[in-house]
Amino acid sequence: MLKIAKGRISYPAVIGAIIFMIIQVIANLNLPSLTSNIVNNGVAKGDISYIWKIGFEMIGFSLLSVVAAFGNVFLASRSSQQLGKNLRTDIYHKVINFSNDEFDKVETSSLITRTTNDVVQIQNVAMMALRMMIMAPIMLVGASFLAYTKSHELTWIFLVAIPILLVFIGIIMGFAIPLFRAMQTKTDRINLVFREGLTGVRVIRAFRQDQFEQDRFEDANKDYTQNAIKVNTIVALAFPVMTLIMSGTNVAIVWFGGQLISSQTMQVGNMIAFMTYAMQVLMSFMMLAMVFAFIPRAAASASRIQEVLAIKTKIHNPAKPTSLPAESTHSLAFDNVNYRYQNAEQLALEKIDFQAHSGQTVAIIGGTGSGKSTLVNLIPRFYDIESGHVKIDGHDVRDLDLADLHRAVSFVPQTATLFTGTIRDNMQFGNKDATDEEIWHALAIARSTDFVKEEGGLDAHVEQGGGNFSGGQRQRLAIARALVKHAAVYVFDDSFSALDFKTDAQLRAELRQDAQIQKGVVVIVAQRIATVADADLILVLDNGQLVGKGTHAELKANNEVYQEIMKSQLREEDQL
Numbered sequence: 410m411l412k413i414a415k416g417r418i419s420y421p422a423v424i425g426a427i428i429f430m431i432i433q434v435i436a437n438l439n440l441p442s443l444t445s446n447i448v449n450n451g452v453a454k455g456d457i458s459y460i461w462k463i464g465f466e467m468i469g470f471s472l473l474s475v476v477a478a479f480g481n482v483f484l485a486s487r488s489s490q491q492l493g494k495n496l497r498t499d500i501y502h503k504v505i506n507f508s509n510d511e512f513d514k515v516e517t518s519s520l521i522t523r524t525t526n527d528v529v530q531i532q533n534v535a536m537m538a539l540r541m542m543i544m545a546p547i548m549l550v551g552a553s554f555l556a557y558t559k560s561h562e563l564t565w566i567f568l569v570a571i572p573i574l575l576v577f578i579g580i581i582m583g584f585a586i587p588l589f590r591a592m593q594t595k596t597d598r599i600n601l602v603f604r605e606g607l608t609g610v611r612v613i614r615a616f617r618q619d620q621f622e623q624d625r626f627e628d629a630n631k632d633y634t635q636n637a638i639k640v641n642t643i644v645a646l647a648f649p650v651m652t653l654i655m656s657g658t659n660v661a662i663v664w665f666g667g668q669l670i671s672s673q674t675m676q677v678g679n680m681i682a683f684m685t686y687a688m689q690v691l692m693s694f695m696m697l698a699m700v701f702a703f704i705p706r707a708a709a710s711a712s713r714i715q716e717v718l719a720i721k722t723k724i725h726n727p728a729k730p731t732s733l734p735a736e737s738t739h740s741l742a743f744d745n746v747n748y749r750y751q752n753a754e755q756l757a758l759e760k761i762d763f764q765a766h767s768g769q770t771v772a773i774i775g776g777t778g779s780g781k782s783t784l785v786n787l788i789p790r791f792y793d794i795e796s797g798h799v800k801i802d803g804h805d806v807r808d809l810d811l812a813d814l815h816r817a818v819s820f821v822p823q824t825a826t827l828f829t830g831t832i833r834d835n836m837q838f839g840n841k842d843a844t845d846e847e848i849w850h851a852l853a854i855a856r857s858t859d860f861v862k863e864e865g866g867l868d869a870h871v872e873q874g875g876g877n878f879s880g881g882q883r884q885r886l887a888i889a890r891a892l893v894k895h896a897a898v899y900v901f902d903d904s905f906s907a908l909d910f911k912t913d914a915q916l917r918a919e920l921r922q923d924a925q926i927q928k929g930v931v932v933i934v935a936q937r938i939a940t941v942a943d944a945d946l947i948l949v950l951d952n953g954q955l956v957g958k959g960t961h962a963e964l965k966a967n968n969e970v971y972q973e974i975m976k977s978q979l980r981e982e983d984q985l
C-alpha cells in the first residue's frame with residue numbers, strides 16, 4: 410500500500426498533518442494532569458487564584474488541541490484526496506493506452522470498480538492512517554507513562570484490562586477481516602451484472618430474459634448485502650463490548666482508587682487523571698483495531714490497483730519515434746505480414762502483402778472470421794504484428810510517434826461509437842479546427858445532411874453512445890467524423906453494411922470525387938461484392954490467408970473464392 414502512495418501523495422502535507430497530530434496529542438495528554446492539579450491543589454485547598462490560573466491553562470491547551478485537530482484533519486483529507494486523484498489519473502492514463510490485448514485481461518466493470526471504489530478504500534485508509542495510526546501509539550505510550558506517574562498502585566488494572574481488550578479485538582478481527590476482504594470482489598460482481606444488464610437491456614427484453622437477469626442481479630446484490638450486514642453486525646457487536654470493558658476499567662479504578670484515597674495514599678485529583686489516562690490507553694487500542702480492520706480491505710484494493718498499473722502495455726511509443734513528415738501524397742503497404750492473437754496457436758493473418766497509394770481504394774472481402782477486421786486493426790497499431798512490416802508513407806508504423814500515427818489514420822470501426830455532446834463536438838473529434846462548412850461537406854458525403862438538419866443542425870444534442878440516432882444514422886455520422894479528419898489512410902471497417910445499395914454506391918462515388926480524400930488511401934472492409942467491385946485493389950481473405958489480389962475483373966475471371974462469394978450473393982438475390 411505504501412508503494413501505491415509513493416510519489417502520489419504530497420509529502421509536505423503528510424508531514425504537516427503529523428506535526429499537527431503530535432501537537433493535538435500533547436495538548437490532550439496535558440489536560441488530565443491539569444485537572445488533577447486543580448482538584449488536588451485548587452479545590453482541596455480552596456485556592457481560587459490557582460483554579461483560575463490552571464483553568465486558563467486548560468482553556469489554552471483545549472484551544473490548541475482544537476486548532477491542531479483542525480489542521481490535522483485539513484491536511485490529512487487534502488493528502489488523501491490528492492492521493493485518490495493521482496491514482497485515478499494514473500489508472501485512467503494506463504487504461505486509455507491499453508491495446509485490445511490488455512483489455513482482454515481485465516473486465517471493464519472491474520476496471521471501473523478499481524478506479525472508483527478501490528481508490529476510495531485507499532483514500533479512507535490514508536486518512537485514517539494520518540489521524541489514528543500515528544496518534545494511537547503516541548497516545549498509548551504517553552497516557553500509560555502519565556497514568557503510571559499518577560498512581561503506581563493502580564497500574565495493575567491495565568494489566569488485566571488490556572489483555573481482555575486485545576483478546577476481544579483479536580476475535581473480532583478474525584471474523585471481520587475475511588469479510589472486509591470479500592467486499593471488493595462482491596462489488597465487482599454487482600458492477601459486472603449491472604453493466605451487462607444495462608448495455609444488453611434490449612437483447613434481454615427481446616429474449617424475455619428479464620426475470621433471469623433480475624435474479625442474477627438480485628443474487629449478486631444479496632450476496633454483497635449479506636456480507637456487508639455480517640461485517641456491520643460484528644462491528645456493531647464490538648461497540649457494547651468495548652464500552653463494557655471501559656466501564657469495567659472505570660469501576661475498578663474508582664473501587665481500588667477509593668480505597669487508596671481513604672487510606673490517604675492517593676489524592677482524588679490523581680484518581681480522576683488516572684481514569685482519563687486509562688480511557689486514552691484503551692481508546693488507542695480501539696483506534697489501532699479500527700485501522701487494522703480497514704487495512705486488509707484497502708490492501709486488497711491496493712493490490713487490485715497495482716495489478717492494473719503493473720500491466721505492461723504492449724503498444725507504446727518507440728524509444729526514438731520517427732515523426733511523419735507532412736506529405737502531399739501518401740501510401741500504405743503490408744509487407745509479408747503475419748499476425749497471431751495472444752495465446753492463439755494459429756496465425757490470424759498470414760503473409761499479407763499489398764501496396765496502395767494516394768487516390769486508390771483497397772477493398773477487403775472474405776467470409777465471416779476470415780481476418781478482415783484484424784487486418785485493418787493493424788494499420789493504427791491496435792495490435793502489433795508478429796513479423797513483416799505495415800508501412801504508412803514508407804515508414805513502419807512501429808517506428809512512428811503514436812500521436813503522428815493516430816493523426817495519419819482515420820478509422821471507422823464496425824460498431825459506430827458517438828459521444829455525449831453536440832453533432833459539432835462529435836465531428837470535430839479528430840479535427841478540432843474543422844469549420845462548419847467542412848463538417849457539412851463531410852455530412853453531405855456521408856448522406857447525413859437531411860437527418861442532421863431535421864435534428865436541429867450541428868448543435869443538435871447527441872445522447873450517450875448516440876442513443877437518439879438509429880443504427881444507420883450513427884454509422885453515417887461515424888463515417889462523416891472520419892472524413893472531417895484529414896488523414897493519410899481512411900479505414901472503413903464494414904461501415905457501409907448498414908447502408909442500402911443505392912446510398913452505399915452514392916457514398917463511394919462521392920469519396921472518389923472528393924479532392925481531400927483522394928490525397929489519402931481508402932481502405933474498405935465489406936461483405937458485398939457491389940461495395941468492392943469498383944475498388945482499385947481487392948484483397949480476398951480466407952481463413953487469414955490472402956487468397957486473391959486484383960481488380961474485380963481479374964478476380965471474377967480467375968479467383969475461385971471470389972467467384973464463390975459472387976455466386977452466393979447472386980443466389981441470394983435470385984431467391985428474392
Ligand SMILES: Nc1ncnc2c1ncn2[C@@H]1O[C@H](COP(=O)(O)OP(=O)(O)OP(=O)(O)O)[C@@H](O)[C@H]1O
Binds near residue numbers: 751775776
Ligand atoms: N480478440 C481476439 N482474440 C482472439 N481471437 C480473435 C480476436 N478477435 C478475432 N479473433 C479471431 O480472429 C479471426 C478473424 O477475426 P476478424 O474479426 O478479423 O474476422 P472478420 O473477417 O472481420 O469477420 P466479420 O466479417 O465477421 O467481422 C476469427 O477467427 C476470430 O475468432
